[in-house]
Amino acid sequence: MRPMTFLKTLCTGLGLSALGFAQSVAFTFDDGPRLAATPRLSPAERNGALLAALAKHHVKAALFVTLNNGADQPEGLAFARAWGEAGHALGNHTVTHLDLNEKAVTLKQYEDEVLACDRVIRPLPGFKPWFRFTFLREGDTPEKRDGMKAFLKAHNLFNAYVSLDTSDWRLDAALVSVLAKQPDADLKPFRAAYLAHLRQRAEAYRDLSRRLFGRDIPQVLLLHHNLINALFLEDAIWQFKDLGWTFTTPEAAYQDFVYSLVPQRPSPGQSLLISAARSLGYRPENWERLFDDGDADILGLERQGVLPASYE
Numbered sequence: 001m002r003p004m005t006f007l008k009t010l011c012t013g014l015g016l017s018a019l020g021f022a023q024s025v026a027f028t029f030d031d032g033p034r035l036a037a038t039p040r041l042s043p044a045e046r047n048g049a050l051l052a053a054l055a056k057h058h059v060k061a062a063l064f065v066t067l068n069n070g071a072d073q074p075e076g077l078a079f080a081r082a083w084g085e086a087g088h089a090l091g092n093h094t095v096t097h098l099d100l101n102e103k104a105v106t107l108k109q110y111e112d113e114v115l116a117c118d119r120v121i122r123p124l125p126g127f128k129p130w131f132r133f134t135f136l137r138e139g140d141t142p143e144k145r146d147g148m149k150a151f152l153k154a155h156n157l158f159n160a161y162v163s164l165d166t167s168d169w170r171l172d173a174a175l176v177s178v179l180a181k182q183p184d185a186d187l188k189p190f191r192a193a194y195l196a197h198l199r200q201r202a203e204a205y206r207d208l209s210r211r212l213f214g215r216d217i218p219q220v221l222l223l224h225h226n227l228i229n230a231l232f233l234e235d236a237i238w239q240f241k242d243l244g245w246t247f248t249t250p251e252a253a254y255q256d257f258v259y260s261l262v263p264q265r266p267s268p269g270q271s272l273l274i275s276a277a278r279s280l281g282y283r284p285e286n287w288e289r290l291f292d293d294g295d296a297d298i299l300g301l302e303r304q305g306v307l308p309a310s311y312e
Contacts, residue, residue: 063091064091091121
């Protein structure tokens with residue numbers, strides 16, 4: 001039996017094949033809580049805006065803490081605590097967001113950062129023994145990859161995969177760059193680009209899950225604790241509602257067997273679904289649009305004159 005046929009048969013055997021169920025999505029945010037200054041909103045206002053949008057729509061999310069972005073200081077730790085107290089999950093995203101695919105980064109160095117972050121966030125309300133690899137990269141050598149698998153197992157840490165990957169961080173960087181020079185710049189083009197980007201990725205990954213597994217899966221969405229989400233998260237939530245999607249919690253989404261898969265040919269820096277497709281030898285249409293870092297969206301802003309043509 002061909003691998004994709006086997007997966008679809010397995011899904012059917014588990015009673016998971018019907019496409020009639022509403023597509024669900026779980027919101028997760030990396031790299032928070034951020035204390036760095038940005039235009040328009042203070043760190044407290046950004047954190048508060050994210051929590052307010054989630055609360056208004058009764059969405060329970062997860063924040064993956066990068067310790068040195070703010071939680072190593074009293075103010076930032078209070079921001080993280082506020083997420084837990086609001087009923088959101090807190091997971092581990094290292095101390096400095098180092099890249100395990102960098103040759104200079106050792107396995108021990110990476111493990112030490114995971115443990116250091118764990119010591120700070122474990123006492124907080126909402127803590128979950130979840131770890132998300134920085135840059136979604138699990139190591140540039142078999143020794144690193146196998147070492148991290150053993151490390152996570154030894155410390156009872158769950159690999160908190162992403163299925164619906166986005167490049168919101170790229171649009172955020174462009175937004176901050178423009179606002180730094182033009183504080184009163186029109187936000188509408190960035191809002192439109194952000195929402196269009198999320199919709200394109202959502203539809204593409206939904207289609208990919210159907211092709212791989214013969215069904216909709218609860219999608220785990222990757223966003224970041226940044227300005228663009230603080231400004232437009234509620235718009236994103238409304239857009240998912242308008243598309244007919246429902247909201248689930250990360251904890252519920254991770255119960256789906258898809259998130260227990262260990263792809264044999266992982267695709268560094270990409271969605272679990274891309275790794276699954278690569279492992280099965282399947283190349284979806286518009287593959288490049290899923291691999292890029294929002295290049296098409298940035299190009300669109302350049303063509304509108306919102307960004308200079310030389311913007312990188």
